[in-house]
Amino acid sequence: MSDRYAEFAETFEIDYPAERVLRLTMNKPERLNALDKTGHNHMTYVWNAIDQDPDVSVVILTAKGRAFSAGGDFSMIGEMIEDYHARVRSWKEAKDLVYNIINCGKPVVSAINGVAVGAGLVAGLLADISIVAKSAKIVDGHTRLGVAAGDHAVINWPLLCGMAKAKYHLMLCEPMTGEEAERMGLVSLAVDDDALQDKALEVATRLANGAPSALRFTKYALNNWYRMAGPSFDASVALEMLGFTSPEAAEGLKSHLEKRQPNFDPRSDA
Template sequence: MRGLDDLQRFQVEVADHVATVTIAAPPVNAQDRLFREECVRIFDVLGAETDIRAIVLAADGRAFSAGADLSERAGILAEPGGYARHNRLVRAAFDCIIECPKPVIAAVNGAAIGAGCVLALLCDILIVAEEAFLSMTEVDYGLAGGVRHVLRSFSPSDARLMIYTAKRVTGPELYRMNVASACVPKAQLVEEAKAIARTIAEKVPLAVMAAKRSFGLTEEMPLRDGYRYEQSQTALLAETEDTQEALAAFREKRKPVFKGF
């Protein structure tokens, strides 16, 4: 794809309006500066690409992502203003997924530790392999990141247990705790995530984007304000060709054909 043909930490494939972004940074898919820069570029490009309607974030190897590349820390500390620049890039690499207008499905195949755990939790939908696990190990290394992201997906008690103890939460536990939407054998993981993405891709594209926008904007709004905003989105969508096509197809009992963005 144009703009993504020189990636070193990721691979991107597109089929049926679904982009599959695969982390490919052996041996454990650790997140260094280049990883984060490419992540921002990928989701900016895919977010703007009109042919893409949903995204799967998967990983090669035994780990989804073992977290931040701690070997970079010494160099970051040695640079004047280095930590501020580093933190800004870390936020950007996470924000680009939250702010991507297309839904992102995480297919977590193995260990998702620290920044890798946050990367998975940032996605709209989480699918995990039976042998996968999430863990926040910051307390083991004198760090303290990820609290707010973990608190979005876990109960207050479970979030604190994870952060304070670096406990591993396995795939079956994540499913039981309603953190993950499905827990499947590893061999079925990516196809399960792609199947969800293909289903999303069949829906009215502008409506899906409006729904993701609503999730992001109304998360911390009072109920009445949030619902009022959602109603405004529905009113705007009612004037679009794809919404009118969806309603016509329903009346005529046929499959709709959407023009997209």
């Protein structure tokens, strides 16, 4: 492994399955690849290293085990509720994660299996080519936790699957399978579970053998649709972080830990 990526080895297993193709494999299967404070930081800033690597043309993001990512771990969420500095750090990383993937010049291919939530889902759905196992379970659970859907959804879900579907799934935390996600246009392609990794590698290899400048220029130009949604996204992340100061977030986290439905106060000052 190149020294360029050594600092990210705690979160990712890193290899090169084809010439000029870098593969990042989230490597905490015993925790369903939930991201702790270190993992969230690595997921945010690895894209800068990839962008500057002259030996890489394409990157694959995938995961080991039966889940793509179970989101942020509860200890990190608890710290965000209790500590202002943790919220500010998370706010910066949350917006940097989205913009770093958007601005990374190298094409990104995601191979999404199992449960996909949180920061892992952010990267998976912002990939230029998102490939999902048909049985995968995609869900944005922010409002169930008691905070606004701020990770990424406001910048890309309305564009990918339309405002009506985005509101339905984001406000109700309604899960969908990989097949449903493809039907809605949220992902590029759904394949049989056992074909996921081979298909991702096939697509990445085709991209690596393509005209590099043409592909990067195309990505840059298309991602201006996301950049135009930047103000809406920035508001969503700020409102998410504001939500972590609320009694709703405290009750949402407590209900998760106690494995019960949350009991939110129906009154709101918003």
